[in-house]
Amino acid sequence: MALVKAGVVVLDCVEPEMLAVFYKELLEAEQTDATANRVEIRGADGIRLAFRRDVNATPPSWPRPENSLQVHLDFVVEDLDEAERRVVGLGGRPLDTKDAAGPFEERGYADPAGHSFTLRRTSSTAPKQG
Template sequence: MQMRLTAVNLGCPDPLALAAFYAKATGLPPHERSGADFAGLVGEHGLVIGFQKVTGHRPPTWPDGEVPHRLHLDFAVDDLDGAVAELTALGASVPPGRPRPDLWRVLLDPAGHPFCLSPRTPRRA
């Protein structure tokens, strides 16, 4: 048996709002069936980043883990500092206790999910 990944879904209180944040951040187009309970963005090879409405959603409390995160997304960028500035202007936030900011940056999306930015070309020590 061979499986092909077709979607990654995040629970959130407002799927359309979170999809709009990631659409602005990535430039990915919306999924044709996006609505109030589920919204998605279509990436390369048809991979969907989905956002599913969760009643009573509690955002992860990264990094302390009182409310653990279930997964996180990683994105490659050309300029770490520039990307952080643009994403915080779109509604992301910078959590306390950032590990290894010389290698990657951790941000929280508007629903509280952590996501990582790393340089498109790895830096050498």
């Protein structure tokens, strides 16, 4: 048995309740725990995220170099356009919507508190035709 097991990814933010709602709706998750300074959710696929109150939290500035990317989340989606509409409808904002080269299509976003994340669509696993 492992001495240390993976726990939960925790994002610091000024308003954890509001940020939890964003991710809860985005991931169709359920709230599993809440205190005055922390809210935790679990997505249908088992991913666990928590949001911790830090009244001095400042969002990362990615893609600018100062205070840039500290950590980000990757989410896999089937339809990038539909997922983007959902993100924006929930209060997120696009950071970079250029198509990435290579086997993946991905787009960068910021959640309402400024944390960056990526929506990524993997290439089809269907066999090539012709």
